[in-house]
Amino acid sequence: MDVEFQEPDERTFRRHLAGARFRAGADRGDWRLVSEEWAWPHPIIAVSAAPRAGAPSEVALRFTVDGYPTAAPTAAPWDTQANAPLANHLWPTGGRTSLAFNPGWNASAIYIPCDRVAISGHDPWLQLHRAYVWGPGKEIVDYLLIIHDLLHSHGYAGVRQTA
Amino acid sequence: MAGRGSRPSPRRPVFTERRTRRTLLPAEVPTFRVSGAAPAGGSALEIYIHRSGRERIKLREVDGSIRVAEAVELADGEAIWLEEAEEPLLADGTVAELVGERGHVHVSRCRRVEVSVTFNGPTKSHHFAPGATIRRVLDWATGPDAFPMSEADRVEHALQLCNTTDQPDPSDHVGSFVTAEGCGVCFDLVPKHRFEG
Numbered sequence: 001m002d003v004e005f006q007e008p009d010e011r012t013f014r015r016h017l018a019g020a021r022f023r024a025g026a027d028r029g030d031w032r033l034v035s036e037e038w039a040w041p042h043p044i045i046a047v048s049a050a051p052r053a054g055a056p057s058e059v060a061l062r063f064t065v066d067g068y069p070t071a072a073p074t075a076a077p078w079d080t081q082a083n084a085p086l087a088n089h090l091w092p093t094g095g096r097t098s099l100a101f102n103p104g105w106n107a108s109a110i111y112i113p114c115d116r117v118a119i120s121g122h123d124p125w126l127q128l129h130r131a132y133v134w135g136p137g138k139e140i141v142d143y144l145l146i147i148h149d150l151l152h153s154h155g156y157a158g159v160r161q162t163a
Numbered sequence: 164m165a166g167r168g169s170r171p172s173p174r175r176p177v178f179t180e181r182r183t184r185r186t187l188l189p190a191e192v193p194t195f196r197v198s199g200a201a202p203a204g205g206s207a208l209e210i211y212i213h214r215s216g217r218e219r220i221k222l223r224e225v226d227g228s229i230r231v232a233e234a235v236e237l238a239d240g241e242a243i244w245l246e247e248a249e250e251p252l253l254a255d256g257t258v259a260e261l262v263g264e265r266g267h268v269h270v271s272r273c274r275r276v277e278v279s280v281t282f283n284g285p286t287k288s289h290h291f292a293p294g295a296t297i298r299r300v301l302d303w304a305t306g307p308d309a310f311p312m313s314e315a316d317r318v319e320h321a322l323q324l325c326n327t328t329d330q331p332d333p334s335d336h337v338g339s340f341v342t343a344e345g346c347g348v349c350f351d352l353v354p355k356h357r358f359e360g
Contacts, residue, residue: 020222099359112358131328154315
């Protein structure tokens with residue numbers, strides 16, 4: 001008999017994907033797991049975006065979640081058709097969104113306090129944005145909520161090439 | 164395990180007082196409990212159950228034919244609201260009739276939640292049903308009866324629990340933030356964070 005073995009980080013992450021907060025958000029259409037078939041530790045989750053001219057209705061993110069939930073996730077925009085990183089000119093932009101989606105800073109991460117790459121070297125964020133910093137009790141949903149908010153902010157203008 | 168046709172009968176009625184034509188409030192303790200799982204062959208439904216406390220939302224699979232009070236394991240003094248509903252649920256209806264697949268209910272001992280919101284000094288207050296979403300409270304707080312804002316400004320503000328940096332999810336229920344001491348919730352209306360520097 002084949003038994004699929006999962007390390008604790010993968011078990012916890014999959015439990016959170018099946019949990020009430022993630023599924024309620026999916027029911028609302030706020031986000032979706034792009035495919036049930038994904039290779040640990042890189043789930044791809046698409047987050048809905050407010051309608052903007054020339055922009056897609058969602059932004060897919062390829063996460064890295066090894067060490068979850070002790071280690072914070074990190075993610076980058078993903079081209080699900082090409083199964084490759086999203087070209088820089090197609091990244092979301094406008095207002096607060098441009099601060100977070102900034103390939104000039106790092107094309108492999110998002111500049112928000114709960115991203116493991118972004119928090120490194122940003123000690124002031126630990127106080128300034130304490131509620132958003134990854135820590136005990138945080139779930140992948142907390143990361144997704146920030147992205148969803150940015151993609152529905154007043155300043156969000158769509159993608160870089162048309163903004 | 165309780166299920167269609169095999170549901171245990173309560174020794175006492177869960178709801179005995181009819182307050183309006185459509186609503187009932189709980190008067191006695193339910194004397195039974197049900198498993199969260201639906202029986203094989205039953206009309207299983209999943210419902211979201213919101214309460215105050217650390218785990219604010221649960222997803223539970225139940226038999227659609229059981230009463231809502233059973234499905235949420237209603238305790239003494241509690242009542243049940245559908246999300247955004249002003250009045251408690253008709254208690255003798257079933258989950259399938261009143262809630263439906265992936266419906267949201269809120270369970271609370273508070274009949275109304277006294278919400279106070281402070282913005283740039285002044286404070287405004289308003290009552291909400293426990294199942295009102297934070298999004299709806301924000302709509303009131305930024306609307307003509309509180310601190311009027313344009314749509315552009317509204318989406319750039321959030322409700323933050325007083326004396327914390329916690330900003331509840333827009334889909335959270337306001338009743339989830341009452342404490343054991345009372346039925347009030349205090350918010351500050353604050354600009355959303357800009358992550359820079």
